Amino acid sequence: MTDQRDVDDLKEKYYHSMAAALIGEGDLEEAVVYLQKAIDIRDTPYVWHSLAGVLRETGDMAGAAGAMSRAIKLAPCTPEYYHEQGLILRQLGRPDLAGEQECKAVALDRNYERIDMITRAAEIVERAFRGKDVPEDVVKAAVRNEELALILEKIGSGGQRIGNVLKKPSCPVGSCPAYCCHFTGKLLRHGVTIGPWKLDALLRHFTEKGIEEKDVLETFPVEQAKYAESLFPPQDIIKRNGVRSVVFPRQKDLPLGSEPARDLPRGRDYRTLMWIDTSAKPCAFLESGKCSIYDVGGEPSLDSCSSFLCMTGFVFVVLGHLGFTDEAMMAGKTMRELNSIAIDALIILAQGVYGNEEVAASERAVLDGLRSAIEEDRSGNTALLDKEIARYRDLEQGHRALKSMHLEKARQRITGLFT
Numbered sequence: 336m337t338d339q340r341d342v343d344d345l346k347e348k349y350y351h352s353m354a355a356a357l358i359g360e361g362d363l364e365e366a367v368v369y370l371q372k373a374i375d376i377r378d379t380p381y382v383w384h385s386l387a388g389v390l391r392e393t394g395d396m397a398g399a400a401g402a403m404s405r406a407i408k409l410a411p412c413t414p415e416y417y418h419e420q421g422l423i424l425r426q427l428g429r430p431d432l433a434g435e436q437e438c439k440a441v442a443l444d445r446n447y448e449r450i451d452m453i454t455r456a457a458e459i460v461e462r463a464f465r466g467k468d469v470p471e472d473v474v475k476a477a478v479r480n481e482e483l484a485l486i487l488e489k490i491g492s493g494g495q496r497i498g499n500v501l502k503k504p505s506c507p508v509g510s511c512p513a514y515c516c517h518f519t520g521k522l523l524r525h526g527v528t529i530g531p532w533k534l535d536a537l538l539r540h541f542t543e544k545g546i547e548e549k550d551v552l553e554t555f556p557v558e559q560a561k562y563a564e565s566l567f568p569p570q571d572i573i574k575r576n577g578v579r580s581v582v583f584p585r586q587k588d589l590p591l592g593s594e595p596a597r598d599l600p601r602g603r604d605y606r607t608l609m610w611i612d613t614s615a616k617p618c619a620f621l622e623s624g625k626c627s628i629y630d631v632g633g634e635p636s637l638d639s640c641s642s643f644l645c646m647t648g649f650v651f652v653v654l655g656h657l658g659f660t661d662e663a664m665m666a667g668k669t670m671r672e673l674n675s676i677a678i679d680a681l682i683i684l685a686q687g688v689y690g691n692e693e694v695a696a697s698e699r700a701v702l703d704g705l706r707s708a709i710e711e712d713r714s715g716n717t718a719l720l721d722k723e724i725a726r727y728r729d730l731e732q733g734h735r736a737l738k739s740m741h742l743e744k745a746r747q748r749i750t751g752l753f754t
């Protein structure tokens with residue numbers, strides 16, 4: 336690949352990221368302009384897909400259908416494109432054509448029969464593990480009573496602990512060939528860059544191990560590409576030989592190939608991971624499915640890699656945290672089986688526990704109890720406050736027992752998926 340190709344890659348990425356930012360700000364008209372600019376550089380299915388989404392939001396359904404057709408033409412094995420084309424065609428008043436597109440999505444992936452259930456389940460479980468479930472008016476309430484203050488502190492730190500489950504997680508799916516460390520195009524294009532501390536540690540590591548830096552690292556001078564500076568974290572832009580640059584891992588030569596690519600997991604939104612296909616090549620640091628520089632310098636992986644989890648990885652991190660699965664259960668299962676188990680387990684967790692109405696109602700009752708105690712603390716009525724704290728404790732104990740019962744039922748059903 337020439338340097339010009341790197342420059343074009345970054346320009347396309349810049350236009351696409353700008354469009355995403357503009358969509359976030361609600362400036363859809365300008366977003367369309369940027370997506371068109373990205374397409375002018377390269378005709379990629381994912382940009383056409385983004386364009387179809389924006390046009391759909393603006394109400395230009397015919398334009399959206401046209402853009403989605405182009406995405407389908409460029410990536411005909413992507414089920415979500417057919418599914419979304421079905422939604423557009425329904426809005427256009429063509430349920431007959433929509434049905435055809437939906438059938439194509441299901442033919443490529445049976446899970447499209449229950450896609451709404453899957454995406455909803457992913458949202459529910461993800462929300463539960465973000466640790467934000469306790470409203471701020473409760474967790475941050477200033478109270479005078481020591482017992483109540485301790486209760487609020489415990490709830491706050493419990494929420495943070497849950498939030499840490501998904502922070503820089505280590506994926507427990509041992510049978511995965513680490514699809515997420517395979518890339519079509521250079522890692523530079525995907526924003527995988529190395530910060531100064533990790534780079535220092537890596538250079539020392541290379542000296543110790545006799546590794547030639549040029550075999551594993553590549554440097555890109557950011558000045559060569561207009562806008563490049565806005566695409567990388569500022570701390571990852573470092574001076575190398577006096578030139579402001581980003582450093583990123585090279586790739587190995589052997590592409591993933593069609594056989595392993597059949598078992599690719601999906602993203603957390605159940606979308607295809609567009610940067611991995613049969614031609615994707617592994618990062619230079621991938622050794623036997625593991626990151627060989629994971630703990631070099633005492634930092635887990637690279638910042639840009641460490642937060643990624645596909646849907647399968649995400650579900651198994653959650654299941655591992657709950658103590659429902661371990662290495663022994665997963666051993667011997669193929670990636671295809673684990674991808675499928677992950678989706679079923681996700682739905683069981685969402686419907687049986689984290690989105691379960693009975694559990695949610697009991698959680699609301701606990702919160703109301705806590706709010707009543709906070710109110711009594713403010714009113715200064717200690718007798719009533721003691722009563723409310725005792726009531727809260729009863730409610731909380733009941734809620735814990737109920738949730739444990741539902742978790743146990745979910746555990747049994749999920750264990751059954753492995754047999």
Ligand code: SF4
Binds near residue numbers: 645
């Ligand atoms: S996050 Fe997904 S793709 Fe990456 S190693 Fe885990 S299961 Fe494999």
Ligand code: SF4
Binds near residue numbers: 620627640
């Ligand atoms: S640096 Fe490690 S985690 Fe990141 S892509 Fe390479 S092998 Fe994977």
